[in-house]
């Protein structure tokens with residue numbers, strides 16, 4: 001398998017945060033899924049697959065939503081709140097104990113690893129409980145939202161995408177898009193991005209939705225005025241609808257072009273997509289390093305725990 005260049009918003013974000021982190025994630029860890037990979041590549045792959053506790057909570061909520069919508073989609077079982085809550089509980093419990101016993105080190109692809117456990121950070125029990133409560137609230141909010149009714153009334157072919165990796169091409173480059181949910185109703189394509197964290201700043205999210213709109217136009221050969229995009233924050237139970245314009249898409253394409261050019265300028269070979277670590281500098285921002293999965297490769301002389309105290313973990317909700 002060849003490491004081919006592609007682009008996504010998360011890739012851009014990582015590149016902007018720290019070039020070294022980007023190198024480890026997209027190049028250094030390549031091939032580390034194999035148990036016969038050399039020890040550094042394997043370690044990078046294990047670290048790359050970690051999640052912070054907030055990412056973990058969000059991804060479990062998204063997994064559960066995908067499962068219950070999929071079962072409704074295939075008509076095997078209607079949407080079921082109790083089943084969703086039980087599934088959430090079981091996944092979070094299983095993931096936590098698996099991560100604590102280090103199963104992600106033997107099988108990083110199939111077992112989630114948690115950053116805070118990997119680095120033995122002092123997360124109080126009440127914070128783990130708070131995460132679980134927040135995840136439960138997100139599932140409750142989904143069932144109190146208009147979505148179950150919308151999903152139950154959609155025709156089979158109008159449930160278009162649920163949390164699936166897909167891509168479109170921009171100037172021959174694969175642009176990855178993983179929309180949470182896209183459905184079609186009365187000729188309108190609705191793109192949904194579910195959020196599970198507390199935020200009021202949706203600037204990045206709007207760019208992401210612009211990309212999903214470009215993907216929708218490309219995938220289903222539709223017009224921009226047949227698309228609508230919405231952020232639905234399950235934790236805060238609020239939503240914001242965006243009318244994406246042609247100008248938004250053009251600005252996002254310009255941003256992609258600039259970002260792709262910048263990323264490629266650091267490669268050894270653009271055609272082979274090969275890279276050397278010394279061309280990817282470490283950042284100089286401890287607020288980025290202290291949540292970086294690759295911390296142990298950069299800061300051997302300091303202990304990550306020193307940057308945390310119990311108060312740091314409290315303000316989640």
Ligand code: SF4
Nearest residue numbers: 018021282289292298
């Ligand atoms: S620990 Fe800091 S410098 Fe090292 S890869 Fe991570 S963000 Fe970059």
